[in-house]
Amino acid sequence: MKVEDFDMFSTMLKQRSGLVLSRDKAYLLESRLMPVARKWNMKGLDELAVAIRTRREEALLRDITEAMTTNESSFFRDQKPFDQFRDVVLPMMLAKRAARRSIRIWSAACSSGQEGYSLAIMLLEQGAKLDGWRFEIVGTDLSSEMVEKAKAGIYTQFEVQRGLPITQLVKYFKQVGDKWQINDKIRQMVTFREYNLLTDLTPLGQFDVVFCRNVLIYFDQPTKGKVLESIAKLMPTDGVLYLGGAETVLGITERFKPMDNQRGLYVVNQPAGAQAPRAAVG
Amino acid sequence: MKSCLVVDDSRVVRKVARKILEELHFACSEAEDGRQAMEACAREMPHAILLDWNMPVMTGIEFLRRLRKMSGGDAPKVVFCTTENDLAHIQEALSAGANEYIMKPFDSDIIQTKFAQVGLI
Numbered sequence: 001m002k003v004e005d006f007d008m009f010s011t012m013l014k015q016r017s018g019l020v021l022s023r024d025k026a027y028l029l030e031s032r033l034m035p036v037a038r039k040w041n042m043k044g045l046d047e048l049a050v051a052i053r054t055r056r057e058e059a060l061l062r063d064i065t066e067a068m069t070t071n072e073s074s075f076f077r078d079q080k081p082f083d084q085f086r087d088v089v090l091p092m093m094l095a096k097r098a099a100r101r102s103i104r105i106w107s108a109a110c111s112s113g114q115e116g117y118s119l120a121i122m123l124l125e126q127g128a129k130l131d132g133w134r135f136e137i138v139g140t141d142l143s144s145e146m147v148e149k150a151k152a153g154i155y156t157q158f159e160v161q162r163g164l165p166i167t168q169l170v171k172y173f174k175q176v177g178d179k180w181q182i183n184d185k186i187r188q189m190v191t192f193r194e195y196n197l198l199t200d201l202t203p204l205g206q207f208d209v210v211f212c213r214n215v216l217i218y219f220d221q222p223t224k225g226k227v228l229e230s231i232a233k234l235m236p237t238d239g240v241l242y243l244g245g246a247e248t249v250l251g252i253t254e255r256f257k258p259m260d261n262q263r264g265l266y267v268v269n270q271p272a273g274a275q276a277p278r279a280a281v282g
Numbered sequence: 283m284k285s286c287l288v289v290d291d292s293r294v295v296r297k298v299a300r301k302i303l304e305e306l307h308f309a310c311s312e313a314e315d316g317r318q319a320m321e322a323c324a325r326e327m328p329h330a331i332l333l334d335w336n337m338p339v340m341t342g343i344e345f346l347r348r349l350r351k352m353s354g355g356d357a358p359k360v361v362f363c364t365t366e367n368d369l370a371h372i373q374e375a376l377s378a379g380a381n382e383y384i385m386k387p388f389d390s391d392i393i394q395t396k397f398a399q400v401g402l403i
Contacts, residue, residue: 079398157367157385161392165399166372166383175369 001026005049016065018198018219032067066143073111074162076118081242089240093208096238102134106207109215110139113150117182120189140195150192153182201230214244228253241266285309289319290334299332302390316340327354330402335364343378350379359400
């Protein structure tokens with residue numbers, strides 16, 4: 001691939017999705033964009049590059065961005081964060097929201113929806129102790145294709161075997177041909193919408209718990225900081241943020257700090273002086 | 283080191299499964315059908331059994347029902363690994379005492395997560 005073509009693709013991807021593509025990842029462009037080129041009746045990436053320069057057609061740019069952003073997900077991915085949710089975060093939130101009895105959870109960059117559905121399953125498994133509580137789980141992703149897939153809740157045999165115990169497959173899914181669809185009760189607990197993390201997030205509303213796992217790793221430092229600051233604005237002072245195993249807030253933003261003894265969990269940092277009693281207005 | 287008995291009439295499947303399980307630090311032994319598996323369990327109960335369904339001589343489900351009636355036969359964690367991929371078979375396996383269920387084709391990720399879910403890893 002020509003250097004100027006690589007630079008053009010990577011600049012475009014950075015602007016649209018925050019994705020940072022280093023030169024050694026050029027092979028990813030080849031493998032992921034060939035299907036896009038074929039879909040648009042082009043012979044290869046050279047022709048694709050020409051089309052971007054000359055037409056800048058939104059639908060084409062969108063296809064390229066969606067093809068390049070990683071869409072890996074699985075049910076109960078990494079397991080531990082979900083155990084922490086059940087054992088630490090949920091009990092804490094139940095105590096803090098006892099008056100309101102409602103909790104909002106955001107699965108940011110949700111891909112095909114498994115994280116949100118895993119949380120819904122986990123909540124249902126809690127049984128009667130959550131009676132009278134309202135849980136709203138919102139999943140967002142930059143890719144319209146992923147959002148559609150998440151909404152449909154239909155997964156391949158491979159996907160339902162990654163992380164999902166067989167008893168839960170039997171309990172919460174129905175077989176549709178050679179695929180598996182999550183049942184209506186679970187689907188109604190999660191809403192999905194297309195949303196870009198680099199845009200203004202305030203229309204999404206406030207979230208008590210935010211899952212933003214394995215997203216920041218694709219961004220450069222300033223973009224990580226910007227996204228974390230916009231997430232902080234959506235969270236109450238007692239909110240909890242989840243990051244992926246290879247991610248941290250340290251050295252990136254002061255808006256969050258690690259939760260004591262809970263790896264991967266972060267709490268909102270109170271600005272200095274915010275907790276101090278206000279000086280009397282005199 | 284935990285032990286795993288791999289029961290499948292296909293030599294290729296046994297070889298693939300064995301390789302994956304050995305990477306997960308299991309000591310593996312093999313059986314070609316349910317009867318061979320019964321004999322192996324009578325000698326020594328393994329910690330885990332990866333079990334095919336359709337096999338000559340004795341099927342996996344028949345083996346499982348007999349295993350669970352044997353002395354000490356409730357101990358091994360049994361993970362089905364079969365091309366039978368419909369709800370009815372899965373439910374039959376669970377009610378016969380299977381701990382997990384893998385629908386073929388499988389890969390090392392699936393074996394690893396399923397074994398982790400039943401507490402073997």
